[in-house]
Amino acid sequence: MKVVTGSEMAEIDRKAIEEYGIPSLRLMENAGRAVAEVIRRSYKKKKIIVIAGPGNNGGDGLVTARHLKKRGYSVKVYITSSEDKLSNDCRIQLERVKKLKIPIQFSTEIKGDDLKDSLVVDALFGTGLKREIKGDICQLIEKINESMRPVVSVDIPSGISSDDGSIMGKAIRAHTTVTFGLPKRGHLLYPGREFTGNLHIEDIGFPEELLKSEDLKVEVLEKGYISGLLPERKRYSHKGSYGHVLVIGGSKGKTGAVLMTARACLRSGAGLVTIGVPEGLIPSIQCSVIDEMCLPLPDRGDGTIKEDALEDVIRFTEKRITTLAIGPGLGVTEDTKRFIKRLIKSLNIPFVLDADGINCLQGDMESLKEIRVDAVLTPHPGEMARLTGMAKDIIEKRRIDLPLELSRETDVTIVLKGVPTVIASKGKAYLNPTGNPAMAKAGSGDVLTGVIAGLMAQGLPGIKAAIAGVYIHGLAGEIGAKERGPYSLLASEMIEYLSAAFKEIISNE
Secondary structure, eight states: EEEEEEOOOOOOHHHHHHHSSSOOHHHHHHHHHHHHHHHHHHHHEEEEEEEESSSHHHHHHHHHHHHHHTTEEEEEESSOOOOOSOHHHHHHHHHHHHHHHHEEEEESSOOOOTTTTTTTESSSSSOOSSSSSHHHHHHHHHHHHHHTEEEESSSOOOOOOOOOOOOOOSSOOSSSSEEEEEEBBHHSSTHHHHHHHHEEEEEEEOOOOHTTOOTTOOOEOOOHHHTTTTOOOOOSSGGGGOEEEEEEOOOOHHHHHHHHHHHHHHHOOSSEEEEEEEEEGGHHHHHHHSSEHHHHBBBOOOSSSSSTTHHHHHHHHHHHOOOEEOOTTTOOOOHHHHHHHHHHHHOOOOOOTTHHHHHHHTTTTTHHHHSSSSSEEEEOHHHHHHHHHOOOHHHTTTTTTHHHHHHHHHEEEEEEEESSEEEETTTTTEEEEOGGGGGGGHHHHHHHHHHHHHHHHHTTOOHHHHHHHHHHEEEEEEHHHHOOOOTOOHHHHHHHHHHHHHHHHHOOO
16 A cells, blocks of 8 residues: 655645546545544544644535534534635634534634543644644643543644654644545654554545555555565475575674574575584584574684675575575674675675674675665664765664665665564665564574575575575564563564464465
């Protein structure tokens, strides 16, 4: 499903009205009716307070008030501006509300008893809010939030930016949000996601071709789409049919990372996996592997890879390797920096670059532009900050647009880990809905790298492997958390839940 900014939604609205001839009042009527129906289905409270702003979001709220009144609810309306400042459509809806004798008050102050035992409909501001909320409206929002009354927001919680989910001064904390046509970025990006509550996406009559337009470059992933990406497992096949992954990483004190990546590769369907580590670590690695193989690489003597290892890796990959996973536990030394920069420019097979593999490129975006093969980078915000030189708070605020820009500049698939994880490639971005706080553990990213590399080894292009891998990784975390709880799930245990996640995806076909 597509995800839009406020301006993209406004353009859909404009085209629906001007090019498809759908009256704006009909769209408003459908929106208000949809909100009323969600309230009827979801809440038992019969006392409703509608807080309406002067624009078309307020008009949606007035339609909601009218439909609830007709269904027998006790409804009162507060309008936060004078009547002469209402939009044309909002003014028309006000006249219709008056005919039903619904009490209306033009005020930003709610009487104390009105909130008691009420459900609040927030129709203050819609997706077009561009400025911070100040003054009396801030106090009104605070009072609503402090009342602890259930709140249903119309389109988006008032005060949340529809473009990046930020709080614009003050914001309504909704229990339910009813939006129209498509979800907005602000519903899915934090902190907006936390303020949105349960999100209902309602069809109010926008033409389908507008909602599926190729001009809309951001989508939220859905399970049905993921099932269509998984590579086929043919009856007549063998281990060589499903690729061979070389996992390069590991350093003294960081051997667990490569082990988890390797095991996740196998759990994701790769036929063979070899772990390439500094030769001094081979004894400790060898006693921990069963299904994987090991490749000793030149060691600086301190448990880190020498730059000279490049020749060994290139020789080994030319003979038998399908995909590489580079970076888990690698460490950052002058040798590893030179090794990584030379390696990614030399490879002629696909790879995933993660963790210290990315840290070795600190401030060096130019090396990414010299990659000649299908590659996936999987940074978390800290690694992205080191790579780009940007502050982490800027990266979070630009969680969608920054990966889009970097993928265009480098022709590399970017997976910006976090909540939500964003996958970007060739001018398109995908938001992942799976995962939970139980996954916030060291090693979780190493598992993701293994899933993506395992899928790439089986022939999936990097973007498809990244999309499927991120979704399945999050789903495994959800399944694991149900059994282990939100505190106790380990990254190594997530590997064991990958099989259940794959089975769930397959059963959706």
